Amino acid sequence: MPFQKTTLPNGLQVIGELDDQAHSVAFGFFVRAGSRDEPPELAGVSHFLEHMIFKGTERRDALAVNRELDRVGAKHNAQTSEEDTIYYLACLPEYQERAFDILSDILRPSLREEDFETEKQVILEEIQMYQDDSMSVAYEEAKSLHFGPHALGRSVLGTEQSVGGLAVDQMRAYFQRYYGPSNMTLAIAGNTRWDDVVRLAETHCGNWFGDSGVRSAVPTSGTRKFEARLRAEDMQETLVGVADAPPVESDDRYPAGLLATILGDHTGSRLYWALIDPGHADGADVSYQAYGQAGSYFSFLSCDPENAQSNLARFADECRLLQADGPTPAELEQAKNKVMARSVLRNERTLYRLMSLGYHWSHRREYLSQEDELRVIAAITLDDVRRVLDRYPLWPQTLFTLGPNTNLTPPR
Amino acid sequence: MPTPERHQHIFPNGLVLLAEHMPAVKSAAFSLLLPAGAIYDPTEGLGTSGLLSEWMIRGAGSRNSRELIDDLDNLGVSHRVSSQTVHLGISAATLGRNLIPALRILADVARRPHLPDDEFDSVRALALQGLRSLEDDPGSKIMVELRRRHFREPWGRHTLGTAEGVANLTPDSVREFHRMLVHPAGAILAAAGEIDWSELREVVETLFGGGKSAGSEPLPAGGAGPSRDHILKETQQVQIGIAFPLVPLPHPDSYHARAASAILGGFSSARLFTEVREKRGLCYTVSSGYESYRDRAALICHAGTSTDRAQQTLDVMLSEIRRLADDGVEPEELETMRAGLKSSWIMQQESSLSRSGQLAADWYYLNRIRSLAEISAALDALAPDSVSAFCQKLDLDQMTILTLGPTALEFPA
Numbered sequence: 001m002p003f004q005k006t007t008l009p010n011g012l013q014v015i016g017e018l019d020d021q022a023h024s025v026a027f028g029f030f031v032r033a034g035s036r037d038e039p040p041e042l043a044g045v046s047h048f049l050e051h052m053i054f055k056g057t058e059r060r061d062a063l064a065v066n067r068e069l070d071r072v073g074a075k076h077n078a079q080t081s082e083e084d085t086i087y088y089l090a091c092l093p094e095y096q097e098r099a100f101d102i103l104s105d106i107l108r109p110s111l112r113e114e115d116f117e118t119e120k121q122v123i124l125e126e127i128q129m130y131q132d133d134s135m136s137v138a139y140e141e142a143k144s145l146h147f148g149p150h151a152l153g154r155s156v157l158g159t160e161q162s163v164g165g166l167a168v169d170q171m172r173a174y175f176q177r178y179y180g181p182s183n184m185t186l187a188i189a190g191n192t193r194w195d196d197v198v199r200l201a202e203t204h205c206g207n208w209f210g211d212s213g214v215r216s217a218v219p220t221s222g223t224r225k226f227e228a229r230l231r232a233e234d235m236q237e238t239l240v241g242v243a244d245a246p247p248v249e250s251d252d253r254y255p256a257g258l259l260a261t262i263l264g265d266h267t268g269s270r271l272y273w274a275l276i277d278p279g280h281a282d283g284a285d286v287s288y289q290a291y292g293q294a295g296s297y298f299s300f301l302s303c304d305p306e307n308a309q310s311n312l313a314r315f316a317d318e319c320r321l322l323q324a325d326g327p328t329p330a331e332l333e334q335a336k337n338k339v340m341a342r343s344v345l346r347n348e349r350t351l352y353r354l355m356s357l358g359y360h361w362s363h364r365r366e367y368l369s370q371e372d373e374l375r376v377i378a379a380i381t382l383d384d385v386r387r388v389l390d391r392y393p394l395w396p397q398t399l400f401t402l403g404p405n406t407n408l409t410p411p412r
Numbered sequence: 413m414p415t416p417e418r419h420q421h422i423f424p425n426g427l428v429l430l431a432e433h434m435p436a437v438k439s440a441a442f443s444l445l446l447p448a449g450a451i452y453d454p455t456e457g458l459g460t461s462g463l464l465s466e467w468m469i470r471g472a473g474s475r476n477s478r479e480l481i482d483d484l485d486n487l488g489v490s491h492r493v494s495s496q497t498v499h500l501g502i503s504a505a506t507l508g509r510n511l512i513p514a515l516r517i518l519a520d521v522a523r524r525p526h527l528p529d530d531e532f533d534s535v536r537a538l539a540l541q542g543l544r545s546l547e548d549d550p551g552s553k554i555m556v557e558l559r560r561r562h563f564r565e566p567w568g569r570h571t572l573g574t575a576e577g578v579a580n581l582t583p584d585s586v587r588e589f590h591r592m593l594v595h596p597a598g599a600i601l602a603a604a605g606e607i608d609w610s611e612l613r614e615v616v617e618t619l620f621g622g623g624k625s626a627g628s629e630p631l632p633a634g635g636a637g638p639s640r641d642h643i644l645k646e647t648q649q650v651q652i653g654i655a656f657p658l659v660p661l662p663h664p665d666s667y668h669a670r671a672a673s674a675i676l677g678g679f680s681s682a683r684l685f686t687e688v689r690e691k692r693g694l695c696y697t698v699s700s701g702y703e704s705y706r707d708r709a710a711l712i713c714h715a716g717t718s719t720d721r722a723q724q725t726l727d728v729m730l731s732e733i734r735r736l737a738d739d740g741v742e743p744e745e746l747e748t749m750r751a752g753l754k755s756s757w758i759m760q761q762e763s764s765l766s767r768s769g770q771l772a773a774d775w776y777y778l779n780r781i782r783s784l785a786e787i788s789a790a791l792d793a794l795a796p797d798s799v800s801a802f803c804q805k806l807d808l809d810q811m812t813i814l815t816l817g818p819t820a821l822e823f824p825a
Contacts, residue, residue, distance in 0.1 A: 022762070023761045063691075066679075066681035066685070067744075067748070070680060070681045070752055071681075071751055072751060073754060073755030075756075076680075091755060092754075095755075118692070118693035121693035122689060122696050124718075125649070125716075125717055125721075126696040128648040128718055129696055129697065132551070132647045132648050132716075133551075235545070235547045235548050236541065236548055267481060267485070267491075268481040272481075277477065277534065279533065279535065279536070279538050280537075282538050282542055283545070302541070302545055333486070334485045337485065337486050337488045341488020341489070341490070341507055341510075342488070342490060344438060345439050345490065348437050348439060348762055348763060348764070349759075349762045350759075350762060
């Protein structure tokens with residue numbers, strides 16, 4: 001699968017991994033603008049802007065954007081994180097010209113005031129929706145408790161106050177600052193020709209301009225605080241733990257990913273055997289999240305409120321045990337086999353290939369073929385895992401609990 | 413692009429084996445549908461099938477619980493054993509070379525689970541916690557309760573059952589359910605991806621052959637309703653669920669039903685999204701979908717919105733449903749629906765797991781596998797007039813409306 005790259009004169013980086021056996025072609029714009037770039041008074045502007053991108057351009061109103069994307073059968077969406085905002089679609093190769101015309105056009109939006117006010121209501125509804133979901137609330141609060149005043153601690157969605165107070169001019173200025181071509185990557189995966197890609201990029205994006213944004217990614221680590229918050233109406237107690245982990249810049253992120261699998265994969269992990277198999281909790285998952293100059297292991301537990309204290313102790317025991325002794329050789333091999341097989345399965349989808357390609361380039365200016373990634377995972381040793389455990393201990397952690405039981409104390 | 417090869421075989425005991433070789437992938441997947449879903453739960457033991465699906469993976473054949481999970485993990489098998497409304501499903505995806513070993517382990521799970529007494533309490537504790545977690549998730553709760561009210565018993569059942577039902581279960585009652593219902597007769601096994609048909613067929617014969625052919629028990633049709641209801645809950649948002657009958661998938665008009673459903677709420681320029689969210693900004697989530705069993709189906713709509721905008725959201729949703737029935741569809745909408753469905757169908761070829769699931773579903777509904785050419789031709793044959801005429805016959809009098817939240821809404825008569 002040949003990898004290709006070029007940079008347009010205006011600074012837009014274009015990368016592609018082509019595969020003439022694929023059934024579809026996928027395009028994505030990866031913009032380095034996320035919630036960590038927002039000052040507190042603009043909290044939520046990155047995500048709000050992601051919605052506004054679909055509200056129309058000089059050539060298309062909002063309804064035309066949706067209609068035309070659907071008309072070419074495109075599977076399209078967008079997502080905003082702490083780190084970046086991504087706009088992507090997959091379509092059949094025969095539709096690539098029309099699909100790319102729309103996707104590139106909407107990246108130069110009109111940001112009309114009337115649309116802004118209507119969409120603000122949608123965002124406020126989205127914020128309310130997540131407030132009805134205990135796991136989402138606990139995740140946001142745990143992140144905030146862990147990172148304290150650091151920008152990574154703020155919600156990607158913003159708050160009802162911050163979003164409610166945003167003015168369209170503030171969004172336009174933010175767009176101007178962060179959506180310049182040199183602050184984004186255009187990635188392409190699947191069944192297309194590189195000549196076509198370059199021609200499309202030059203034709204549709206060659207005249208883009210704008211600033212490249214300035215990110216201050218100050219290294220940070222977590223507070224390891226504890227809070228038990230009341231949510232009397234819940235039937236289950238939700239527990240979220242956060243521990244520091246390697247940042248996206250570090251090669252330690254692969255061992256960290258394996259550690260998260262060993263500790264808290266949804267099946268066959270240490271937490272599975274300690275909490276799910278005996279029926280102590282109906283949810284126990286650990287995921288590894290890498291940011292610029294920071295990283296976290298997030299652990300999510302859901303259980304009967306009466307068992308929250310004993311499950312906190314079990315969770316702490318499992319973290320400390322893995323920290324002290326590391327995984328067994330068999331456990332490491334098992335985790336590798338699992339992670340590598342899942343990687344093969346996911347990468348068969350063009351859209352997933354696009355996300356992986358764009359992510360690596362956007363964050364690390366690096367191309368990693370699927371074979372290379374599998375080789376990197378296969379080569380990880382127990383020493384690598386030990387090194388990561390020593391640099392980023394699994395315990396103590398920041399702990400946040402939400403539910404009817406507030407009579408909880410941090411485990412010893 | 414090379415075309416996939418398809419195969420099918422029916423064993424003397426009634427097991428149907430389907431396979432599709434996908435030349436572009438290195439993975440392989442299978443979906444096994446066993447007719448042992450929630451509709452077969454005993455009335456006093458609602459939740460039997462759901463609990464069984466969790467208990468079955470606690471050791472099977474020569475492996476105990478831990479060996480079973482370890483062996484699947486070492487083979488890199490992503491697997492799922494789950495109860496659905498009609499079926500108890502076992503599915504797995506892995507590298508092509510590991511498909512047969514995965515199938516051997518999961519055949520034990522289906523046919524020779526240990527169902528150990530000492531794991532029963534933990535499995536029941538999980539089932540009860542699952543029910544409590546559902547109470548904390550209003551977006552899922554509304555759909556579960558809508559189906560319960562709209563489909564006649566037992567078709568509206570939820571796989572988790574009820575707290576009373578789960579409390580009534582005993583190890584013996586669940587074992588008896590497994591003995592009676594989980595067998596190859598009446599089951600569908602579909603594999604897709606990098607597979608070798610002759611090897612697969614031989615192995616499946618060894619693993620699932622034997623036993624007699626048996627038809628599934630006819631199900632008693634019970635009541636449904638109420639057709640208008642509100643569940644009081646102190647939430648931020650009001651959840652709205654609407655359901656009305658459609659023809660089921662085996663019906664000759666099912667492509668009309670699919671078109672009507674997609675045009676109402678199946679994509680981002682569909683009517684519900686456009687009228688409720690894009691034009692009025694009333695909510696974040698609004699969608700509709702076509703849910704079909706072999707002999708009954710419904711169009712199900714969902715929205716979640718804040719209390720002060722909920723009535724308007726409900727009113728706009730209902731008026732869009734009414735407009736679909738009264739005024740039919742536009743040619744442009746039909747073209748959009750066609751492009752979307754055809755693209756989805758082709759992109760499904762990028763996932764062995766999706767394909768195996770689709771093969772099994774095709775057989776359940778139609779007793780055959782549809783080709784892309786057949787689906788394309790059926791979609792191309794749809795005309796605005798015929799779809800509009802279909803929409804005029806929608807049975808909106810049989811509509812169920814359910815809301816969940818702090819305040820009740822006004823329902824139409």
